Amino acid sequence: MRRVGEKMRSRKGASxxxxxxxxxxxxxxxxxxxxAAAANSGRYTHMEAEQQDYLSVxxxxxxxxxxxxxxxxxxxxxxxxxxxxxxxxxxxxxxxxTGNKNLTGIFASIFEEYFTCLYRTHDWSSKNPDIDVMFNxxxxxxxxxxxxxxxxxxxxxxxxDGMGDVSLEILADKNYNIKATLYTGDADHKRNETVIExxxxxxxxxxxxxxxxxYANGTDSAGNTIYGVGxxxxxxxxxxxxWTDTNATIKDGGAVS
Amino acid sequence: xKRAILKLKSWAGESFSEVLVALLIVALASMLLAAMYSAxxxxxxxxxxxxxxxxxxxxxxxxxxxxxxxxxxxxxESIEIKDDSSGFNATISVNVYQTDDGTLKSYEKG
Numbered sequence: 001m002r003r004v005g006e007k008m009r010s011r012k013g014a015s016x017x018x019x020x021x022x023x024x025x026x027x028x029x030x031x032x033x034x035x036a037a038a039a040n041s042g043r044y045t046h047m048e049a050e051q052q053d054y055l056s057v058x059x060x061x062x063x064x065x066x067x068x069x070x071x072x073x074x075x076x077x078x079x080x081x082x083x084x085x086x087x088x089x090x091x092x093x094x095x096x097x098t099g100n101k102n103l104t105g106i107f108a109s110i111f112e113e114y115f116t117c118l119y120r121t122h123d124w125s126s127k128n129p130d131i132d133v134m135f136n137x138x139x140x141x142x143x144x145x146x147x148x149x150x151x152x153x154x155x156x157x158x159x160x161d162g163m164g165d166v167s168l169e170i171l172a173d174k175n176y177n178i179k180a181t182l183y184t185g186d187a188d189h190k191r192n193e194t195v196i197e198x199x200x201x202x203x204x205x206x207x208x209x210x211x212x213x214x215y216a217n218g219t220d221s222a223g224n225t226i227y228g229v230g231x232x233x234x235x236x237x238x239x240x241x242x243w244t245d246t247n248a249t250i251k252d253g254g255a256v257s
Numbered sequence: 258x259k260r261a262i263l264k265l266k267s268w269a270g271e272s273f274s275e276v277l278v279a280l281l282i283v284a285l286a287s288m289l290l291a292a293m294y295s296a297x298x299x300x301x302x303x304x305x306x307x308x309x310x311x312x313x314x315x316x317x318x319x320x321x322x323x324x325x326x327x328x329x330x331x332x333x334e335s336i337e338i339k340d341d342s343s344g345f346n347a348t349i350s351v352n353v354y355q356t357d358d359g360t361l362k363s364y365e366k367g
Contacts, residue, residue: 015272019279019286026286030293037300048360051315058319059364063336063349066366106338106347152345158337160353163362168338 053164053184057192060157060166061182065196068178071105073112073241075119077138079131084215084230097131099138111172114150117143118174119239126208128235135237149173157182176200176241198243205238318361321354330354332367 079097101119103112120139143150151171158165169181178198183190210233217228317325331353339346350367 015276015279016282019282022283023286026290030290030297033297034293034300037297037304040304041300047311052361055315055318055361055363059351059362060336063351063364063366064338067349106349109345152340152343154342155338155340155345158339160334160336160351160362160364162355162359163364 052162054192056159056163057166057182057184057194059163060159060168061180061194061196064157064168064170064180064182065198067106068180068196068198068243069245071103071107071243073101073103073115073176074239075099075101075116075139076238077135077236079128079134079235081128081130081233081235082213082215082230083233084217084228095131095134097134097138099135101139107170110152110170111150111178113141113143114146114172115176115241117141117146118176121146122204122237122239124206124237126206126235126237128208128233130233131235146174176202178243201242201244203240205236205240207234207236209234314356314361318354318356318363321352321363321365323354327357328354329357334364335367336364 077097077099079095081095101112101116103115116139120136120141149171151169153169153171155168155170156165157168164184166182166184167187170178171180172178177200180196180198181193182196183193185191210231212229213232214227215230216225218226220226313325314327316322317328322328323330332350334353335348335350337346337348351364352367353362353364355362
């Protein structure tokens with residue numbers, strides 16, 4: 001027992017213990033420094049893939065935005081209604097009309113039907129029900145009442161070699177505003193999501209005017225033409241839609257300048 | 258034999274040899290630590306240099322700066338916007354900006 005007590009109090013071997021402790025600390029500190037440096041080195045490869053992913057979305061967003069900004073939607077309609085047509089029935093009406101529509105840009109096949117439907121169902125203040133049948137038949141679409149939004153949510157932008165595919169959802173609302181959402185990854189785990197909202201500038205021309213006109217209404221006993229007075233009603237229902245740069249906003253993701 | 262046993266039991270001189278060995282261990286540990294720090298410093302410097310070059314490349318590709326070093330352009334490429342289910346398909350010509358090794362690419366409408 002006495003010998004054990006002596007051993008406990010003995011300082012012999014303390015320097016060796018200290019040396020081993022120093023050795024261990026040095027190894028720990030050195031390992032920590034090397035591990036940190038190695039981790040930083042590995043991060044670089046990962047960042048490269050992430051950056052390319054981001055550049056793919058930003059590039060696709062830039063092109064989609066430019067395509068939308070270069071588009072226009074125009075539709076024009078003019079109906080002329082003359083309330084007297086004695087040559088044919090003596091007391092009828094005759095009407096002529098012209099009408100055309102055109103949406104430019106690569107997304108025309110997606111939106112033209114919807115925009116035409118919006119144009120047709122617009123609440124035209126000129127109110128001339130006489131021409132509605134002609135107007136509706138001229139701009140008939142397969143869409144009945146326009147929905148709040150319309151577009152395509154399953155588009156893919158296939159980039160150049162070495163760039164991954166980018167998913168694209170493009171929707172227009174009832175005010176012709178267009179919203180495009182681009183991302184990589186799947187719909188449940190979107191990466192680098194970029195949203196472009198481009199407001200539409202819509203100009204309506206909605207006019208109705210009445211003017212009197214003279215029409216041949218038979219001949220008198222001397223063989224002279226007798227003229228009657230009729231009313232010629234002209235209705236114009238035009239629309240011009242443009243999407244301008246100043247209204248383009250990027251809500252998330254990177255710069256699409 | 259008896260003498261040898263006595264030698265083994267004796268503690269005489271032990272502290273001196275112990276200190277010598279301890280000094281050797283501490284010296285070895287210090288050398289190892291210095292070598293490890295030196296190696297990590299080299300790795301760190303290399304990473305910093307690569308990072309700096311990498312971000313310069315990213316900035317140049319993102320800004321589509323054709324005048325930046327290590328940048329090439331290709332105006333003959335095109336991209337496709339498509340939807341197999343509806344049959345929608347549009348091809349758009351683009352200008353591609355990429356680093357010389359082709360690891361980073363960006364494009365704009367051509």
